[in-house]
Amino acid sequence: MKKTSTRLADGRELIYYDTRDDAVHDAVDRRPLDPMSSVSEIRHDVLLGDSVAIASHRQARTYHPPADECPLCPTRDGHLTEIPDDHYEVAVFENRFPSLSGEHGRCEVVVFTDHHDTSFAGLSPERARLVLDAWTDRTRELSRLPGVEQVYCFENRGEEIGVTLGHPHGQIYGYPFATPRTELMLRSLERHSEATGGRNLFDDVVEREREDGSRIVLEGEHWTAFVPYAAHWPYEVHLYPRRRVPDLLGLDEEARAEFPAVYLELLRRFDRIFDEGGTPPGFAGGTPTGPEAGGEPPTPYISGWHQAPFSSPLRREFALHLELFTIRRTKGKLKFLAGSESGMSVFINDVPPEAAAARLREVATP
């Protein structure tokens, strides 16, 4: 993997990741951009105990631009984008409208391909591996920033989930604190260890799922994917490396090498969950068969890596894993976070986890 780091016109960092060591990226950003003036602020909620990022400048951010104005496409034919070169494999840059910035963390955009009309599931295994290596590198680099305590590499896919740019991309948040969700896991981890004379809760959860089998979605040699026993979302999969590591930096070469096959298969199954036969939803031969074509849009999903906070005393006990879920509960119907979920943090799930796992096994690639 080759890294080429450069700066955009407003001073933001842009890094190209390439598989070939002789790749050259020397194009210059020619846009007349004002310097970034970030005004994000972190406020602590004394009743809930969490922190909220207040980021008012984001209201002006790019919202569903037409495809020929996509800011993530390569710069070509006079169309100046966030990526000055006319081709690239994977590109990462600081978000111009960050929720977190400066001493309050960092927000980056990860562009998975210079092809506009595809999705992560449509990437080659080689490209998926390059993305994994880029995520790993960003975790390492952000760990060195004083304002970053935890790195979250994630992808939101689909308009139903609020995605405003169709070009395949993800994001990386470097949070200035351990997130509330991770704090809950760390607390459970500690209690379980105390209650069991030192057993690791993550290990026990994965072992229970492998023994039970009813919620297993797929198993590789180095990865296990299952629907959790108390899944919060209609279709939710947790993917763990067989050998527990605290974050992406800990993955060995065997796990890295197998990851693309496992993850691409999971994403492709997600796109088939709501397929009733006939034309599959999503992208067929690079052509969207979604709403524009009159069909069901591809499955919306959120996918993200849960990694150990850098300064947690339980860091070595934490288990890197990926959580992938969709907000669609059945064809044409979404799961909304309404009164119970948003008001009281109690999830109602209409799809039994065993049924979700059975469906995700049923739609395996033949």
Added chain:
Amino acid sequence: MKKTSTRLADGRELIYYDTRDDAVHDAVDRRPLDPMSSVSEIRHDVLLGDSVAIASHRQARTYHPPADECPLCPTRDGHLTEIPDDHYEVAVFENRFPSLSGEHGRCEVVVFTDHHDTSFAGLSPERARLVLDAWTDRTRELSRLPGVEQVYCFENRGEEIGVTLGHPHGQIYGYPFATPRTELMLRSLERHSEATGGRNLFDDVVEREREDGSRIVLEGEHWTAFVPYAAHWPYEVHLYPRRRVPDLLGLDEEARAEFPAVYLELLRRFDRIFDEGGTPPGFAGGTPTGPEAGGEPPTPYISGWHQAPFSSPLRREFALHLELFTIRRTKGKLKFLAGSESGMSVFINDVPPEAAAARLREVATP
């Protein structure tokens, strides 16, 4: 207030609440309903420490019926609904598709009026008072059920939030446990008391807001409404009675009498937040001016009462309050709970709380 309790054809309870003591409701449910067979299940998530309600039978629930098939309208002209009488003021019944039931709690539907084409903001003060009294009565009644630890009276309004029935109604969840959100508040309450030699955190929060003033939305003689300092949502208002009480049962007559004016004004302001002059959004003279009329649909919102769990040792320290918020962040744009919120429980808010409060003061009823 008069209560008339009866049973629907499948055995579910239906209660009419009337202002007049001579109201009579003796109509019988003539629908051929199968007995309810609830299969909801509560599962504990060992990593997050919360509980999820798995309720697969709900997938079949009523979804956006045409107005002439509304199940919440009164039974008239041979159209048989959930409410057998041909008129009513407020009606409460057990949900036919409950997320929680039996030893796992209870779900009820509260219908605010027998008029289909209006909203809570369109109710008279007398009717709003009757709803408050019905919520209070339900809290008392549900507190007597062995499977109920905490009662949550709430309303989801708007299709953008997943509401599938347009008829003005809310819901009541009797949870079999203290909810995670309330547990967080109780923990903060306890810590604050320890750290300050016995001060009450809720009292201190409300006092700080009243002294600061910048986030105050309105003050009555017995109620204070403000945008919280670390608001999670674009427009979010917390409404506290001036005299702290643990739940609705504790409200005195003065607070009850003033509630309709305060709450109806808050809801009307919510409907004006995104109004840019000209035709106001929402309901004008009983006629929807929303999407059917080509305008902006009325502001979607979630509104819910936070009440003390019945068996909490900190019950007497808890402060009943209402939390009202919208998921719309600007005209035509929604706030989605995507990767950061749903994946890591970290909220990003694009509207500074002081700006939200200023807007909510600006759109006060003249």
